[in-house]
Amino acid sequence: MIYSPIIKEYALYTLFPNGLNLFIYDKKNTNKYTYLSANWVKSVDKIFYHIKGNIIIMNDKGDFLKTDEIFWDSKNQKIFNEKYTKIVSNSDGIILHATNGIEASEDLKKIILKNISGTFPIK
Template sequence: MKKEAPHRIFIRISILYKENGISRFFIYSPIMEEYSIYTLYPKGIQLFFYEKEDPKKYIYLTANWVKSTEKILYHIKGNIIIMNHNGDYLKTNEIFWNKKNKKIFNDKSTIIHYSDGSILHAVNGFEASDDFKNIKLKNTRGIFFSIIKTL
């Protein structure tokens, strides 16, 4: 089988996308390759998504490899970290992001670290809205911390 050659290759890309003068996302990647129906980031990506309601709030994603099919389905692999502006973060090795359905999911071991010290381990993966406001963890175990205030 003959391997398709990229139509375009970009080196050290930095893309800032704005809507109505407000930053929506920022992408950095050492290499971006465009093919007929997909885009490949073979050396990884760093990405900031800014919230519409409050542009000071963001979600940061870094990974070793990303494939985007028609800007609808993203396959993301290798040392993935997704962090919010509060310092909560998720670590895993593979995820899929369906932009059309606004869902992120996998069936791999995923660990979520919360800024209060709580740690959740989803042994069989997770499903989440792409803003991470709704998360469903599969086969979970973890350590929970609660702070008891005295008067």
């Protein structure tokens, strides 16, 4: 489900110049979803997305990712970038910083961080 104030359709791509809020529901359980919000999005054939500005991606567990630019390949269910990215795990309080980008599944279950640092709570 997509919420956006303006959607511009062109022959080769779709533009969301004022951003969007996107909910990607799990096919098996519609109570589970991944949420994405951003200030600007360009979609090519509804398969490949270039996303910029104040990006937040949150999975159904409340874990979230924050960055300023990311690419999303919806066909292969992968996201990636080469920008600073922050990931926060809601369940255990771990905060990770990837200074050279990430590669991850769109649900944030599998993540590869590039040049990582982080904060780990001690129990």
